[in-house]
Amino acid sequence: MKVFTTLLRTELKLSLRGMDMIIFAICLPVIVMVILGIVYGNNPENLAASFPAVSTIAICAGGVMGLPLVISGYRQNKILKRFKVTPVSPALLLFVQTMIYTIYSVVSLILVYLTASIFFGFRLPGSWLQFIGAFVLVMISMFSIGMLVGGVSPNTKIASIIASILYFPMLIFSGATLPYEVMPTPLQKAADIMPLTQGIKILKAVSLDKPIDNIILSLIIICTIAIVCTALSVKFFKWE
Amino acid sequence: MPVIETKNLTKSFGGKTVLSDFNISVNQGEVFGLLGSNGAGKTTAIDCILGTKKPDSGTVRILGLNPKTERKKLFENVGVQFQELHYQDKITVSELCEMTSALYHNVNDYKRLLLEFGLNEKSKSIVNELSGGQKQKLFVLLALIPKAKVIFLDELTTGLDTKARRDIWNTLKKLKENGLTIFLVSHFMDEVEALCDNICILKQGKIVFSGNVQNAIQSSPYKTLENAYLWYSGEEVTE
Structure with a gap:
């Protein structure tokens, strides 16, 4: 336990020193929430649809940008190899990293919620319990993608290219920032192939208290991604 | 029981044998030096001993433990310094x-x-x-x-000035007196002479000399370790 807390504290400090996540996982979602709040201020239904979408911005930043970069970087700098000659498994370091991105995601969720509720009078129509459950599911799924990208990329350069290809389109077109509802149908169809779009559909359905039947397909997709990516990263992870 | 013992360690990459029949035995409190020119297989030897690379054949025991399967227990008692820097x-x-x-x-x-x-x-x-x-x-x-009971140091004083090297040597000598076993890789023969009890010289993955420093000099046609080392590694000796 002492190992875990020391690693978590140190790695969190290092991550905060990097500033990237503060900007992309903490500030950006709050800013987007403020903008959407102003735009949708007099329309509680649209606001309620925006909250779950915006709450995934940090998951997306951490999962497909933060995790792949840090993992491939730690392999390239041989930090994972260094852990192999200590009593502690390098897998613990990976776990610590996923915890750090979980912290960012949860802090972001809380701040986005406070912004929406304090300034724009947002109330979650659905059940919080279901929402949290869906949030965790989406997080696991997105983080598993990041773990796979970081785990199998031969170097940080390739990891960062793949991360950018995944991150920017999902940030813009999955509905996390630009509302899915305002997109023309062909664009919506294209956006549907992105994992995060499916994740946001699940979050929207539970937060708007809509029947679960509409999102069965999304649930299957998200769960499949989580299982497949986790299995592949366990099988093909390169420690050095 | 030796602190570090390898038996017939062999490793090849892409059909090229980089380490073959590597046998060493290091006792407690001994400073053991692994020598060899760049590409002679030193890093592969260390990697196979520490279990960060899997040898094609052969066995390794450190403190009687298998570094691959008993990693957690073993590395409580082993300190390692790699040649390159590994930090965030x-x-x-x-x-x-x-x-x-x-x-x-x-x-x-x-x-x-x-x-x-x-x-x-x-x-x-x-x-x-x-x-x-x-x-x-x-x-x-x-x-x-x-x-630790044993430490591995890969090129410990590369880049250090004379004073700093002496300081580190003295620290290591003190640790040795307290029974620490030290495995080191070095390119500096003065360092090897100052610290090592036994050495092993690698040439193209094979051990060409194994024994103490005096023996290394006596069994060669030269009078200094540096020349003897060059002779063993098959390099030209220019005096």
Whole structure:
């Protein structure tokens, strides 16, 4: 336990020193929430649809940008190899990293919620319990993608290219920032192939208290991604 | 029982044998030097001994344990300094020490070690911003954080000035007197003569000499270890 807390504290400090996540996982979602709040201020239904979408911005930043970069970087700098000659498994370091991105995601969720509720009078129509459950599911799924990208990329350069290809389109077109509802149908169809779009559909359905039947397909997709990516990263992870 | 023992370690990459029939035995309290020119297979040997690479055949025991299958238990008692730097961007000296300390049950106080190595004033500095010599000292220091029974040092004094090298040698000699077993890789024959009890010289993956320093010189046509070493490694000796 002492190992875990020391690693978590140190790695969190290092991550905060990097500033990237503060900007992309903490500030950006709050800013987007403020903008959407102003735009949708007099329309509680649209606001309620925006909250779950915006709450995934940090998951997306951490999962497909933060995790792949840090993992491939730690392999390239041989930090994972260094852990192999200590009593502690390098897998613990990976776990610590996923915890750090979980912290960012949860802090972001809380701040986005406070912004929406304090300034724009947002109330979650659905059940919080279901929402949290869906949030965790989406997080696991997105983080598993990041773990796979970081785990199998031969170097940080390739990891960062793949991360950018995944991150920017999902940030813009999955509905996390630009509302899915305002997109023309062909664009919506294209956006549907992105994992995060499916994740946001699940979050929207539970937060708007809509029947679960509409999102069965999304649930299957998200769960499949989580299982497949986790299995592949366990099988093909390169420690050095 | 030897502290480090390898039997017929062999490793090849892409059809090329980089280490063949590597047999060594290092006793407790001994300083053992692994020598060889660049590409002679030293790094592969260390990797196979520590279990960071899997040998094609042969066995390794450190403190009687298999480094691959009994890693957790073994590395409580083993300190390692790799040739290259393995640390996080933006990490400070004290953070790196603290993190390393957290990995072991029994540790030496890193603050005392920082003082001993003259790095105390640098404890708040970013590791990346240290000079080459300071970094090198820090990496030796990290290997000494666990209360180890054996330590592996890969090119421990590369980049250090004369004074700093002497300081580190003295530290190691003291540790040796206390029974620590030291496995080191070095390119400096003065260092080898000052520290090593036994040495092993690698040439193209094969051991061409194994024994103590005096023997190495006596069994060669030369009078200094440096010339003897060059002779064993098949290099031209120019005096």
